[in-house]
Amino acid sequence: MAEHPAYPVGLRLTGRRVVVVGGGQVAQRRLPALLAAGADVVLVSPEATPSVEAMADAGEITWQRRPYAEGDLAGAWYALVASDDAEANARASAEAERERVWCVRSDDADRATAWTPATGQSEGVTVAVLTTDARGRDPRHTAAVRDAVVEGLRDGTLVAPHHRTRTPGVALVGGGPGDPDLITVRGRRLLAEADVVIADRLGPRDLLAELPPHVEVIDAAKIPYGRYMAQEAINNALIEHARKGRSVVRLKGGDPYVFGRGMEEVQALAEAGIPCTVVPGISSSISVPGAAGIPVTHRGVAHEFTVVSGHVAPDDERSLVDWPSLARLTGTLVILMGVDKMGRIAETLIAHGRSPDTPVALVQEGTTAAQRRVDATLATVAETVRAEDVRPPAVIVVGEVVAVGTPTDR
Template identity: 90%
Template structure:
């Protein structure tokens, strides 16, 4: 049998009896996939790892607390033999052969009637990799191939076009703080499948250079506005391209719903009857401080953090921020879009109780190659911004957490 390659097949085990012998590490790794497949799982083992025991306690499997006995594989469709007793494994394998039950053996693949492939998943596709012959099986090699294929599907470097009619729609994708590696796996895959990408200035620009030549990339800042306001023009462009049957990605910096006006675009698409998929992104409010070595919370220092927009000054009648209340908090304050207003913000916080010596860090172009960190205090931050020529985009962190990490390099 070992001279012939294995025949690949997908087993549909939903509602069908599967017997697992042994409750150790092998079972712990294999059981989640069997549970996800909907199998009726019976575990036969005198003991089990805590994780396997938790599956039994949750009712995901039935646990028979004893060793293997002849007849345990009766009525089974599939068996996983993974005990530490070679004799029991051999006997169970023989029973599986007699009852024509497909059987995997963790201790001796050559004596098994089935092999477990290295598997991975990406958006409704299961990738399964098998070594062609039993002789020379190398699990690490098959796992490496599996990982390469799945990663290619996820990050868009391996693109398989869909040969079906696509429903017009828009994916609202949070691109993260700037580093192209910090976009989500799903966001990157949707980018790879897009016909049109409408991108913000603060989105991960490096990703746009990787798109195929046929993809139309539209800079949202340069959409002709005409009789529209800027956001209305973007909404109009999303609707019109989607109505043409194109796969449209709206690529935004950070997270679409954190000062990104994402909900306005979702509402406009809903009014036009265009389906919209929202893909959350890593917000710069936590990722940029982290990249600069600043935790927004830290035991014994800050038990909360607050994120506010600084695009309007505290004394501006349009401001919705309760700055006096923020000044009384003891936790971390993260200000986005506030570089040109930081002087007035600092002045207001001090006026309402924040100590002038409260540390402040400004992280410009966070997570990118141009990232730099400038430190100050509430008393000095306005002058520091001018002296150091700090420019947006920059995330401003106010609070004692600024001093927690290693001192910033000069």
């Protein structure tokens, strides 16, 4: 037997009796997968770890609180022998052999009739890895192979497109603050499977270079003070390509619902009957200050933070922000899209009670190789923006937390 590789197979254990001998750490690791498979698990052990005991208390498993006894494997389809009693393990293994029950032994794999593969899951796919050479089993190597495959499927570096189950539609993906490594695992995987990508300028542009040649990339950049693609045109493009049976990714910077007009696109798709998946992203309002060494909250300094849009000035009738109330808060104020309006914002905050000496940090191109941090105060920020030529995209942080950390630039 040892000269031949194991035959891989997937066991369908729903409602079928599985016996686990031993309630220690091995059982604790293996039981969740058996329960997820729907197995009717019977645990035979005088003792168990607290986690295993909790499964029994919750009714997830049947626990017979005693040592293994002959006949315990009767009616079992599968057995896991993992007690610290070598003699009991041997007897249970022998019973399994007689009763033709596939049996895993944690203490002696060579005497087992089954091995547990290193497993992982990604989007409905189970990856199971076994060592093919029975004479040189290397659990660490199989686990490393498993991890590499699962991670590749999750982050999109290992592309395995769907063929039968793939359905047309749109994925609204938050790409994060700019660094391509900060997109979510799910977002990157969907991007790798896309037929069409409609991308903002503030999305992780480096990821577009990794797309296969057949993927159509549409520039939906809304460049400040320059050319832009109207929101209606973006909505129409999403609908048009999805109706052609394509898998479409709308790649946006930050999070789709944080000043990203994500809901407008979701509503347009819903009205058109197009299925849409929303994938949250890391918002620049928190991640960019963090990348520049600024915590938006800090014990004893700030117990709150508020994120506002500064794309219209405080005295603009279109503004929905209650700037006087914000001026009276003592926490951190994070302003997005407010570089050119920062002078009037600062004046308004000071006029309604915020100290002119309040620290301010402007973080331009946060999390990218071009990241730059410029510090000022409310009293000096307008002149600092002009003197340092601070340009969007930039995240502005107002509050005492600016002085807490050590300024960092990438």
